[in-house]
Amino acid sequence: MRSPAARRGAPPEVLPEIPLTGLPPSLPRGVPCSDDHRSIREPEEVAIFMGSENAPGRSGHEDTFGAEWERHRPAVFGVAYRLLGGVADAEDVTQDVWLRAAGTDLQDIDDLRAWLVTVAARRSYDILKSARFRREIYVGPWLPEPLLTGPDASEPVLVDESVASAMLLIMEELSPLERVAFVLHDVFGLEFVRIAEVLDVSVPGARQLASRARRRVADAKRSSPQASKAERARVLATFRAAYEAGDLAGLIRLLHPDAVYVTDGGGKVAAMRKPVRGGERVAEVMVRVGRRWRPDRIDLVEVGGELALVCHREGRVFSVDTLQIAASLITAYRRVINPDKLSHVCAVTTRGAASSP
Numbered sequence: 001m002r003s004p005a006a007r008r009g010a011p012p013e014v015l016p017e018i019p020l021t022g023l024p025p026s027l028p029r030g031v032p033c034s035d036d037h038r039s040i041r042e043p044e045e046v047a048i049f050m051g052s053e054n055a056p057g058r059s060g061h062e063d064t065f066g067a068e069w070e071r072h073r074p075a076v077f078g079v080a081y082r083l084l085g086g087v088a089d090a091e092d093v094t095q096d097v098w099l100r101a102a103g104t105d106l107q108d109i110d111d112l113r114a115w116l117v118t119v120a121a122r123r124s125y126d127i128l129k130s131a132r133f134r135r136e137i138y139v140g141p142w143l144p145e146p147l148l149t150g151p152d153a154s155e156p157v158l159v160d161e162s163v164a165s166a167m168l169l170i171m172e173e174l175s176p177l178e179r180v181a182f183v184l185h186d187v188f189g190l191e192f193v194r195i196a197e198v199l200d201v202s203v204p205g206a207r208q209l210a211s212r213a214r215r216r217v218a219d220a221k222r223s224s225p226q227a228s229k230a231e232r233a234r235v236l237a238t239f240r241a242a243y244e245a246g247d248l249a250g251l252i253r254l255l256h257p258d259a260v261y262v263t264d265g266g267g268k269v270a271a272m273r274k275p276v277r278g279g280e281r282v283a284e285v286m287v288r289v290g291r292r293w294r295p296d297r298i299d300l301v302e303v304g305g306e307l308a309l310v311c312h313r314e315g316r317v318f319s320v321d322t323l324q325i326a327a328s329l330i331t332a333y334r335r336v337i338n339p340d341k342l343s344h345v346c347a348v349t350t351r352g353a354a355s356s357p
Helices: 043-049 058-085 087-102 111-127 165-172 176-187 192-199 203-223 230-244 249-253 279-292 343-350
Strands: 255-264 297-303 308-314 316-326 329-336
Touching: 058 087, 058 111, 058 176, 087 111, 087 343, 111 203, 165 176, 165 203, 165 316, 165 329, 176 192, 176 203, 192 203, 230 249, 230 279, 230 297, 230 316, 230 329, 249 255, 249 279, 255 279, 255 308, 297 316, 316 343
Parallel strands: 255 329
Antiparallel strands: 297 308, 308 316, 316 329
16 A cells, blocks of 8 residues: 555655554545556455454454544544645544554543544644645645545545635634644643643643634634525535536626635646636636636535535546635635645546536
């Protein structure tokens, strides 16, 4: 099995040999976009990978931990994704946490969920501070990596407003310390004693960080109200029809006069390096883009707990588009076309139009 780094094109990492029985029963997996990128595993490895009872070398202790891991894995992945904004990075952290837990005597741990979430948060915090998370080196605008939720999710996901694209962008404005304190306390309910240990601050300091982050998040949410599910579904369906028809006037009617259009290509594909502002200007750009890269189909799919658009072209996912809507008008249109951020979304290509109402 290839390492997550190798999947993203980084130089292969030399890892120490790990017994096959040490593999997690539900290790995070990406979904290949095409047959050219299939990962092939031997039958025995697949059995162990999926936690089969026929896997060699399993013990009662491993089976017990495997069941506990399956129960808490969504929380481990969830805290990492909320802190890092990337599915692949969250999967890496989840794998690290499993390896740490598999090599630890867990009998004396009273609250396994809190312990696992704390380990994930500490690892995520280290990554959040590292050089690869300095957004200034990213080519063009950075957007969160789309996370499939609802019926299209390949793994159970803890869903609330904190996994929505708009909310993740709000949390991007927080400092790493504030973001960790806010996510651990307000989303996962951890005590400030644990949060202080993760951040290496005092308990009052951790409490102050969470409070400051909470105020900033609340202020940002007040300035960007969100539409109801019914309103979002109606606006997206109307927008999809206008976009597919190249209806400039129809798009203008749906866009707020101050709407912004942001594309994330990450320097891997052609994309606008700066946001486009103004409803009419955004509509004109989208009509031109739609003509040049006409999608084969557009699915309505749940992403980050909210309905979004997944555009397919030539049998592949071309983009994942999340929209911010207020008063039945689109105030922000965010399009991810960076192929590195779309590989795991390709699962929807196997579902065809079934995802579309």
